[in-house]
Amino acid sequence: MRIEILCTGDEILTGKTVNTNYGHIARRLVEVDLGVHWGTTVGDDRPALLTAFRQAAARAEVVIVNGGLGPTVDDLSQEVAAEAAGVPLVLHEPWLARMEAFYAKRNRPMPPNNRKQAMLPDGAEFIDNPIGTACGFAVTIDGARFYFTPGVPREMRRMLDEQIIPRLLAKEGRARVTRLKRFHSFGIGESRADDMLAGIEAMAPANAVKLGFQAHYPQLETKLAARAADTAGLEAILAPMEAEVRRRLGNFIVAEDDQTLEGVVLEALGSGTLAVAETLTGGGIAARLVQGPGAETRFRRGVVARDLAQLGAACGVAVAVITPEAAAQVAAGLRESSGASHALAVLVALEEGNDAGGRICLGVADATGTVSREARLIGNRDWVRLGAAELGLDVLRRRLLGLPVEERVDFERR
Template sequence: MIAEIIATGDEIRTGALVDSNSAYIADRLEALGIDVLRHDTIGDNIDLLSALFQEVGGRADIAVVTGGLGPTIDDLTTEAAARAADVQLALDEVALQDILRFFEKRHRTMTDSNRKQAMLPVASQRIDNPVGTAPGFSMRIGGCVFFCLPGVPPEMKRMLSESVLPKCRKLLGRTREASCIQTISTFGLPESTTGERLEGFGDRFPDIKLGLRAKFPEIQIRLYGRHVDEETLSNHMREAADWVREKIGHRVFSSEGEPMAAVIGRLLGDRQATLAVAESCTGGLISHWLTNVAGSSGYFLLGAVTYANTSKMSVLGVSTETLDRYGAVHEHTVREMADGVRRRSGATYGIATSGIAGPDGGTPDKPVGTVCIGISTPEGSEGSRFFFPFGKRQMNKQMFAMSALDLLRRKLMAADT
């Protein structure tokens, strides 16, 4: 079954807003075993919209359209769909009552413009919006079933999950093949090197597609499998994932698409261990990532942003002699930082970062992109130095933070061997 996705609106077309909806929808449709062959972005022009709808109606089985269902004059999706199908608009009384209740609950008066949102194409099926005012609708144009949804992401996601995807499953019916998508997350290899290591995958696993996706600072390897027999597919996917992990080695940090911080949390939890973090150049980014994971209070004890040298001394106990002799960005300094935060928090492990994120502040010996990372464990502490030639401050901070967590991950895993 073939699907296309259409994102509407001048704000999307001109780049004023980034279209995250289409990627989200494509991922969900592909997981069902529906091939998404094309994405279109189109502005607020009813002639172009209706022509595109007719074009897609002649070549796709399913189309998901986002945007253009609001109450203003530039919201044209409903009218364009009706024109493409050569039908009229009619007032949907249930939709109108839903909109009225939406405003009544908020002690507001519905405007006449909102009444427009209850006008749906004749013979379409309403898709209720439990979040906002704009109902969606489904209808057939040519040989294609169109699902028209609001462009507001929380509204779109809820309606997609509760209404559209169940209908797509029914459309697949008995012809549905078993499908599976697996994300293997890696860190530390460039995309080109990762691709080179995976050469020959297609010959070895002809029924599984492999794709690389740069999601800075990690590289994701996506496996897309489909087969008439679910057990056969499961075996093939397992063999393919094992082959990928063998080729990429310790650079794989998750076989389930987990963020690095979630992997760290699981490793610490399995060992009943705790963590404290001292950050200078990363400015709290590591702590931010760690606390994005639900349940992190069970293992994350302390995060300290010790940006100034005085803070490194007063909060972490870094010696004046170390800072005077080596400076803030040095292996000895981050060792003392990691030891200090571990000692003061009582954590099992401590990690620390100090570096030069840029765009200035570098020297010939310590250019922009230099970072030192310290790890303190019950067995001792160590400091390491790395250089990442990205230049941009935000990218450097992300690389520094990810590198610190990856060093800890490998330390935790090595302790088991």
């Protein structure tokens, strides 16, 4: 089935707003093995929209249109869809009632403009939007099925997952229940992860699970996109595969699904508290920890200085050279002065030369003593900074979970 994505709106066309919706729709289609064949962007322009609809209909069987369902005069999707389908616009009474109820609940009168959002091409298939005033709909234009979705990202995402992808899978006579299982790892590159997971798709029935990767340095996201006839079947397929991914990627998995590494660290702390000392990462580690739930009580103190002596002074210790021992000393000093149960120190020495890399010394102090580790990352300053923050949080995670703190990561050079 050839599927196209058609994004509308002047803000998107002119680059004023970054079009994140396109990438999201495309990735979701690829994840459920539907794929995407073509992308088009046009402005809020009647002739351009009409041409775009007709040309897409000639190339594809399915077109997902995003945007242009708002209440203002430059929102043209319904009108142009009706024109292209050769039908009039008609009022969709149930949606008008829903919008009126939506406003009534908020004790506001519905602006008259919103009525426009309930005008759909005659004979269109209604597609629910449980969280906004722009309903979706589907019509057939020149033999291709067009699905119209709102431009607001969270409304579009929900409609895509709950309403449109199931319809497309049903259209193909395929399993209708899908799930995307995600693992976040640190320390292995995409090609090594691919090797480590070789043959894993064969654990499931043919085409039931698709393995994919997305690298967001320093993390790698490993995705299992599964589908089955029902939820029980989905569970039965995914459970052993998830266990196998965990076994093969092992300690490198730092989080799963919506978890974050920093969230896992805060949770592993339990009733403990944490203090962090940083140099080049300059608050980057603290910034990640301090936002998580429970951070108010668990994240006790963060200290930042670019100068090592300054950092030591702020932690009550005298250190002069960046070494694993100095990192352990700073962590121990900070633990003492802050009264936290755990302290992490991440010291970075940038190497001479243009974007050469950096040497990273990590120390963790807790009630049982200190551990330290050293790593060298090659790359520019930003690369080293991001890698050092990740290494720091990962060393802490490993210490808290009783895993070996030293395990070579792919980005390291010795």
